[in-house]
Amino acid sequence: MKNEGWYFEDLRTFKRVDNPVPEPLPEEVVIEVGYVGICGSDLHAYTGEHPLVSPGKILGHEFTGRITKIGDEVKDLKIGDNVVVEPSISCGTCYNCTHGRYNICNELKVIGCVGHDGAFQHFVSVPAQKVYTLGEFSMKLATLTEPFAVGVHGVRRSSFKPGNEVLVIGAGPIGLFTAIFLHFSGAKKLVIIDLIDERLRFARDLIPGAITIKPEEFRKDMFTFEGPDLIFECVGTDATMNTAIESARKGTEILLVGVPPAISNVKMIYVQDRELKITGSLMYVKEDFLVAMDLLEKGMVDFDKIVTGVYAFDELPEAFEYTLSNKAKCIKTLIRVGDFVD
Ligand SMILES: [Zn+2]
Ligand SMILES: [Zn+2]
Numbered sequence: 001m002k003n004e005g006w007y008f009e010d011l012r013t014f015k016r017v018d019n020p021v022p023e024p025l026p027e028e029v030v031i032e033v034g035y036v037g038i039c040g041s042d043l044h045a046y047t048g049e050h051p052l053v054s055p056g057k058i059l060g061h062e063f064t065g066r067i068t069k070i071g072d073e074v075k076d077l078k079i080g081d082n083v084v085v086e087p088s089i090s091c092g093t094c095y096n097c098t099h100g101r102y103n104i105c106n107e108l109k110v111i112g113c114v115g116h117d118g119a120f121q122h123f124v125s126v127p128a129q130k131v132y133t134l135g136e137f138s139m140k141l142a143t144l145t146e147p148f149a150v151g152v153h154g155v156r157r158s159s160f161k162p163g164n165e166v167l168v169i170g171a172g173p174i175g176l177f178t179a180i181f182l183h184f185s186g187a188k189k190l191v192i193i194d195l196i197d198e199r200l201r202f203a204r205d206l207i208p209g210a211i212t213i214k215p216e217e218f219r220k221d222m223f224t225f226e227g228p229d230l231i232f233e234c235v236g237t238d239a240t241m242n243t244a245i246e247s248a249r250k251g252t253e254i255l256l257v258g259v260p261p262a263i264s265n266v267k268m269i270y271v272q273d274r275e276l277k278i279t280g281s282l283m284y285v286k287e288d289f290l291v292a293m294d295l296l297e298k299g300m301v302d303f304d305k306i307v308t309g310v311y312a313f314d315e316l317p318e319a320f321e322y323t324l325s326n327k328a329k330c331i332k333t334l335i336r337v338g339d340f341v342d
Helices: 040-047 145-157 173-184 197-206 238-247 268-273 286-298 313-325
Strands: 003-010 013-019 028-038 062-070 082-085 109-111 123-127 131-133 165-169 189-193 211-213 230-233 253-256 277-280 307-312 332-336
Touching (some): 062 123, 145 286, 165 173, 165 238, 238 253, 238 268, 307 313
Parallel strands (some): 165 230, 253 277
16 A cells, blocks of 8 residues: 655645555554644745744644544544544653643644644554544544634633623634634624735624724724733734733733744734733644534534635645635635545
8 A cells, every 4th residue: 555645845845645554553553644734834834934844854743534544542532533633742741741731832833834744645553542532523623623723722712701892813723713612702892903804704794793804994992991901923924922912901911822933023022011921832732622623513513614615635736835825815825635535
């Protein structure tokens, strides 16, 4: 059997490779990949703009598939199960691993990003404990679990309370998922900022009651009392960080969910002078993943709409180029890797 993949050889360059089908370690399962999402971080890596993910690997961390092989010590999973994979791999022994925060493990590896090849190939071996069964649920929609869990984690990391008025900066997938979770968690007012009209329209259509604006349309009096109670920065540029800092009422919290450049030029003076609190948010833990899966299964919004393009495995390079240069049209692009999925 062949295991064809797309090796991320160099910036803006994928090379077709054919690796052996992996054998599972005792506590692993081998997954035949169904769908894989192209993440904003994949696009950043592709163009050399990701500070931590570089060429020399197979990308792909948002994925679903079916189990084809099982390690000797794996229980509760069987060959043929449809699954979604939580791609973080942690050591289990460091301070944060032993205190419920394995997403910031000292030895953190991420399947398809750091230290472990990802799912832009037909077969991938993963730890059984990072695999969640889907039953009859759509493999295509379940591929959204990973980016949704990023939004869930950001909200759970924050001081958010039902009834808060919230500003979300960025209407890409992470901003949208953050906003969706805030909406269903009881945000009283949700204002979403983006530069791109199509994305704003998309957010407005998807999330009931969301107010969508361009950055220059922001006014603090859109909120009840001197601006938002809480801000989620879901882009990760100096400009959007500065928008967050300048939009914040004195003494409020900004969640940094977007991945910023390694060195940023932001107005830290206001962080000190206005006692702003900037809280970083990285990936998710199991609880976030399960919440995201549950909301997807319940169909809380029309999640189908978020999948704006599905490409065949052979078309992966075109899918990257198109998604990169058509931000207005593309929210989430999926690659259909396995022929067995519909
Ligand atoms: Zn992702
Ligand atoms: Zn650890």
